[in-house]
Amino acid sequence: MMAPGMLYGGASNFDGVFSQKQRNMYSSTTATAAKEHLGPLFAPACSSSSFLGSSSMVSFRGVNGGKRPFFDSFDQEDNEADEFGEYFHQAEKKRRLTDNQVQFLEKSFGEENKLEPERKVQLAKELGLQPRQIAIWFQNRRARWKTKQLEKDYDELRNRYDILKSNYNNLLKEKEDLTAEVFQLTDKLLVKEKGNGQLALCVVQKHSDASGKETVADPISRVELSNVSAAQVLKQQQQPEDLSSGKSDIFDSESPHYTGGGHSTFIDQDDSAYVLETEQSELSQDDDEKFSKTILSTANQLGKCDDDDFPVTSTNLSYFGFPVEDQGFGFWTY
DNA sequence: TTGTGTTTTATTGCCTCC
């Protein structure tokens, strides 16, 4: 790919003399071919300042144990002959910049990572390098900086993600704990109600108004559940379809309050029963509202047994097991 | 010493800006 001999004193010296296209064109030819084409242009490049610039590219790490300061390269009197020899011996090799040259460039890069033409020439002079070498070094340095920056950004994002994930997991755990506590308290409440010889059971049916919008659930019945355990109630919650089809353990034909047919029984704490029509068509809008208020009021009264700060609303009714999404009948107790 | 992976220097081709 790269022509031997083009590394130093070849393509580098095109800088400031040829356009990039010309640079590319010539850099893809051999050094010999280039010399044939350019002729005299190579002469100044291999002599005086240009040559010195090239000679300073020799890696003194390898040549001189890596300790030779780059300013030594300006010590023309002492080194010119050696460098001249080195140049011809190592012209075909790629040579690294000295530690001091790199240090100098790093410092300059730290001040400003873009290179204006004046600064490029100035740095080239100070370091005894070709302006093009300075430009290449800055370009490569910017690429390295960008890579490092990307790694840094990635690490930072990763850390933030880990923190957020940890917070999320903590919240999830907290939610589970709170849910478990709610169930525990609910169970306690049921036991308490049971101890009083009464347990309220609400059968809720969801309605839709004319526009299809869901409205507040209605209480259909309320029965005495003195001998129904919380576990049974929960089981009922999980199988509401059985209830609507008359398969309920609670509302079967053997239940003391089974009324059969299309009617459900509503029994208040005085054991006085109301017979309510379950057919939606037979319930007026006023009835809907009345029932809604009744169920919310009842639920709130039950809720007050343990927590006054959590009033039951049509919104959170479902949290207590009152469905606002399911169609048809269902049993919920609390 | 040698094989292998990493770093550094440099080229190439494309793109944007003026």
Add this chain to the structure above:
DNA sequence: GGAGGCAATAAAACACAA
């Protein structure tokens, strides 16, 4: 259209373990 920047890549230099 030229200048300069950038991404991709080549290849030399270097580091290091076996």
